[in-house]
Amino acid sequence: MNSSAHRAALAGLVVTLVLVAAAIVVPPLFDWQVWTRRHIEDGTFPPLHGFPEVKAGIGTVPAVLLALAALRWADALATRLPWRRLLVVAYAAGLVWLLALALVDGPEGISGVLGSPSEYLRTARSVDDVAGLLGEYVARIPYSAPAGNWPVHIAGHPPGMLLFFVLLVKVGLGGDLAAGLVVVAIAATLPLAVMTTVRALGGEPAARTVAPYLVLSPAAVFAAVSADAVMATTVGWGMACLALASRRPRTMAGIAAAVGGGLLLGYAVYTSYGLPLTGVLALAVIGLGRAWRLLPVAVVAALAVSLAFTLGGFLWWEAYPVLVERYWDGLASERPGAYWTWANLAALAISAGPLVGAGLGATWASWRDRSARVVVVLVAAxxxxVALADASQMSRAEVERIWLPFIPWLTLGCALLPERWRRPGLALQLATALLVEHLLHTSW
Incomplete structure (x- = not known):
């Protein structure tokens, strides 16, 4: 099995690297106008929503030092630390990694993105009436909205994420820097949620093995101050609740955990139109935990969230078709599907790190291994x-952050890599993150 996993991992890595190289080379080689940024093509760097910019900053040295320390000690710590202490160390390391990468751009790396006119904060500061906001939400999605259309991120998502930032404003954390730090603090818990899920399903060895790849993922470049990282973390803890519920399905604690999971996943659906897809992962978690009796509990809790938004005036199923019209009225119609259908996956490979391709190969080679069942099922989900999201054609470009809710679950495949891959694989991931952060302006 070890030799077959090695060959499959190598094949997966090669395919991933070829995919990324093709996505970078094809547009200039064939003079394709793929429009990663509106009215700007020269100097951009497809498949990412950014452009080349060599830089260093106050976060450079901490990021490099943390990377070197991880290569020396991460695997040993993940294997030997008691579980709770491992979670604490993982959170601290993830927090430093996120902050260091963001601070390569200086303090602006934390405050700049959320302060953009296209983001949530500026609108959140003007919201005084939540009921009124929900009631007019759909009407202001189209470009032709009489009352003025929403900025792109608000129009492109249900109101759940906007309400999160409204809450930050109301509690005094609505400044660009303060909100950025809150997002970082939340995003740093995502690896813990995924590790907790895997452990609760009986996969503690896998959770420990994959911990360094989850904590020090290249996705941190795009997660540090991205609202999508909050969405991903909401999904992560929703899955963790479902997994924990499966350990004691007949107790009040298990039922409470199932309710918590349903509420979190229900709310996640109201932060992004793409997150109903996480129902596939939720079914996988419940199936692995053999806790089907808790599925109705979680579903009812999720529907309670939907009912609250509906009674408030926002109807998800009415909003989505309006968004589709706005989406195709905009730049998306100029972005060639012949490129973005596969280039989106290349952007995913850059965001997740190319080792994820090797992990997928190793997962494929391990599908008959009963000891790898938890990881195989979660990665397959x-x-x-990802396949369903890509087939929807509702995100041509700008996807390196949109993939964040799915990346940690793909990364689980790295737990099945042969041992000889672990340190070189982690080095590849760390190098990817550092190169992307220091050589590109990523816009997120």
Whole structure:
């Protein structure tokens, strides 16, 4: 099995690297106008929503030092630390990694993105009436909205994420820097949620093995101050609740955990139109935990969230078709599907790090291994979600952050890599993150 996993991992890595190289080379080689940024083509760097910019900053040295320390000690710590202490160390390391990468751009790396006119904060500061906001939400999605259309991120998502930032404003954390730090603090818990899920399903060795790849993922470049990282973390803890519920399905604690999972996943659906796809992962978690009796509990809790938004005036199923019209009225119609259908996956490979391709190969080679069942099923669910999202054609470009809710579950495949891959694989991931952060302006 070890030799077959090695060959499959190598094949997966090669395919991933070729995909990324093709996505970078094809547009200039064939003079394709792929429009990663409106009215700007020269100097951009497809498939990412950014452009080349060599830089260093106050976060450079901490990021490099953390990377070197991880290569020396991460694997040993993940293997030997008691579980709770491992979670604490993982959170601290993830927090430093996120902050260091963001601060390569200086303090602006934390405050700049959320302060953009296209983001949530500026609108959140003007919201005084939540009921009124929900009631007019759909009407202001189209470009032709009489009362003025929403900025792109608000129009492109249900109101759940906007309400999160409204809450930050109301509690005094609505400044660009303060909100950025809150997002970083939340995003740093995502690896803990995924590790907790895997452990609760009986996969503690896998959770420990994959911990360094989850904590020090290249996705941190795009997660540090991205609202999509909050969405991903909401999904992550929703899955963790479902997994924990499966350990004690007949107790009040288990039922409470199932309710918590349903509420979190229900709310996640109201932060992004793509997150109903996480139902595939939720079914995988419940199936692995053999806790089907808790599925109705979680579903009812999720529907309670939907009912609250509906009674408030926002109807998800009415909003989505309006968004589709706005989406195709905009730049998306100029972005060639012949490129973005596969280039989106290349952007995913850059965001997740190319080792994820090797992990997928190792997962494929391990599908008959009973000891790898938890990881194989969760990775298969993640692959299904990505395939469905890509087939929807509702995100041509700008996807390196949109993939964040799915990336940690794909990364689980790295737990099945042969041992000789672990340190070189982690080095590849760390190098990817550092190169992307220091050589590109990523816009997120």
């Amino acid at each position: 993640a692959v299904a979600m």
